[in-house]
Amino acid sequence: MIGLNTLLALSASILLLFTLYIILNGPRRAFARIVFYEVREAIKVFFMNHTKEQRVLQYVLDNATRGDPQSVIESIDKYCNEKEWAMNVGDQKGLILDNVVREANPRELLELGTYCGYSAVRIARLLQPGARLLTVEFNPAYAAVAKQMIEFAGVNNKVHILEGNTQEIIPQLKKKYEVDTLDFVFVDHWKDKYLEDTELLENPVQMAETKEKRILEFVKQNAAEGDPQSVVDQIDKYCSQKEWAMNVGDEKGLILDNVLKETDPTTVLELGTYCGYSAIRMARLLKPGARLLTVEMNSENAAVAKQMIKFAGVQDKVQLLEGSSEIIIPSLKTKYGVDQVDFVFIDHFSVSYTSDTKLLEECGLIKKGSVLLADNVLYPGAPDFLEYVRTCGFYDCTNFPSHIEYSTREDAMEKAVFKGK
Template identity: 55%
Template sequence: MWLALLYGCAGGAALLYVLYRWVIPSVVQYHAGLALIWHDTIVEGLLNALTQTTRPQRLLAAVQKNATRGDPRSVVKAIDQFCRQKEWAMNVGDEKGCILDSVVTEVNPATVLELGTYCAYSTVRIASLLPPHAKLITLEFNPHNAAIARQVIAWAGLGDKIQLVEGASGDWIPKMKEKFAIETFDLVFLDHWKDRYLPDTKLMEECGLLRKGSILLADNVICPGTPDYLEYIRNSPRYKSQYFRSHLEYTKVEDGLEKSVFLG
């Protein structure tokens, strides 16, 4: 009897592990809502409780273990490996990251604003491609994420190119010219709270931070989605927009980047 119970428990545990490790992740690869609930709520909450660490802390540990100090691309690779093999995280990801890289290379910006640092994955990707003396300002609302991001940036050896600012985008955007001697931004990467894309874009317009030819590049415009931003940016005569179809980071769910040129 006890042996049968033991075998039953072992079999049940094995089944749960298979479901957790392979079956459910495979299923949610193709469903936006399930993917976000599974990865961002269930798995993250479970691992936080079991390890008494946070996802950003686990991501930083993976960088420190697997990336070469002072090598930005090895930092990006380490984060991608962590997110594909260990634990999903809402970075722009490797697939959309290539689109981001191509836009940065095309624009060759001297001034960049990133809204939403998280753990500095896209920050590192952008900064590694900037010309000498370029300035990248990245805003992060969450102080815990900002603390992790600073360590990732330092590990990548890009501290001299990046200025990380903690606080709300709505508070900092009006202070940009005064605090950072910025006239306009050549490139703005939007990857923060999705309901802030539109108000922050309008705020940048009002504050004169966009010049003719400035580029806005917005992530996650399909999943989780930014319908009000897309309606505005695609119908405003002040912008010329292009959609780059891709997938939600590390899944098969449709997502994409919206590139918008400010026409003045």
């Protein structure tokens, strides 16, 4: 016997369905139609204790031949033709899909929108040995059904379900799933994502999984190879228009340019390479025979910087030293043949500004007239460094008010000329 709560739920659902049905032709009919079908499906689940997708799966398990993908496809088509419609590609459009897959003869495939696994099974049955299909499904309930469907069809060795959002998964394809390039993409998920995901797939800038790699890809696409000014300009363009990044930037970059030109150094040391922006900016101004050693602790940033520096054509002037400044500074004389440095650009961790400055002094790497230029002394701030260079008596200091790169927030750079001890 049906309980009171069940009767109330049924009555409310029927009333909601009736109301939605009345407004289906009104101004909000598209939204109402979606809600109508979702509520109708929810009522079925409530009373039948299964979703439509689970019912499709059960029908396949009961009627198809295990390990026979064609039998699975035919059983799904039969169920959806005779019992309940479902949003598979279907038998008619499935033939178009078959023909295009055969013509492409792909080895690396991507499907956006797995649903119950119908099209994944359909595609997989046509794949050559060694080919693989990655299929992306956002809905975990659908993904669970699809996994069983794909396994029952016997194509689980060719099909890999990636559960999640396409905007998150697509950028991970290269690194996490070892996809080089795709031969075939079947797009059958949310229609409002078609354009966005297609642009994501075709654009290596967006495909790159880190901001630093996206900057590098943008430079490779838009800058002139071998032209350091072009590389600097394109990094500024990307970081001012698309994603902020912690380069010295265009405004403070002019301060860096001027101080470097005034110093006219032969040996330059940079603490904090990041993507290579400031290294390239400085290298383009160096006189023949001058060299720049730049220190970067983060291995991923160093890898990007190496490519950026090479693309800019200044690799003959710039040597990237990967590791911690506190370890590298003491080894500059013995390991890298540095006697003393004429110019030091300090732009790594502000907490290390003072200790690394003292380390440079202790190691005898700076001489009378050596210039230190420190970035971000106002924001995030380096108060200990400012107090030290301004009060220790070893430096003549000049402050250059400016702004945080690509923003209006106030910042400053500090120039400290070593007078000797």
